[in-house]
Amino acid sequence: SDVDPVSLSFPCHLSEAVIWMIWEHRGRLTANSYCELISIDSQKFQDVISYGSRRLSGFRHYATLFWNALMPEEGSELGYEEVTDLGLAMEDIVEMMIWSFP
Numbered sequence: 001s002d003v004d005p006v007s008l009s010f011p012c013h014l015s016e017a018v019i020w021m022i023w024e025h026r027g028r029l030t031a032n033s034y035c036e037l038i039s040i041d042s043q044k045f046q047d048v049i050s051y052g053s054r055r056l057s058g059f060r061h062y063a064t065l066f067w068n069a070l071m072p073e074e075g076s077e078l079g080y081e082e083v084t085d086l087g088l089a090m091e092d093i094v095e096m097m098i099w100s101f102p
Helices: 042-050 056-070 090-100
Strands: none
Touching: 042 056, 056 090
């Protein structure tokens, strides 16, 4: 089905889910003005944070919070097809980081 375009503005981020869970990108991304694109190899990222990291429990906690924030609640009218690559609100990410890395 066709989805209406969504305009994004600074600061924003997309597709963070791919580094925390099995993920298939949804939609198409185009830029109408200057932007910066950073690409992270999700497997290498996971290898680095899990190999001898003293912060591994913090990363696991953050990943769990991220999953809970992104996925629809059980019994919700929203289905998994409603989940997008659009990033979470920056204030939510900051709060999750504070809880995960005190």
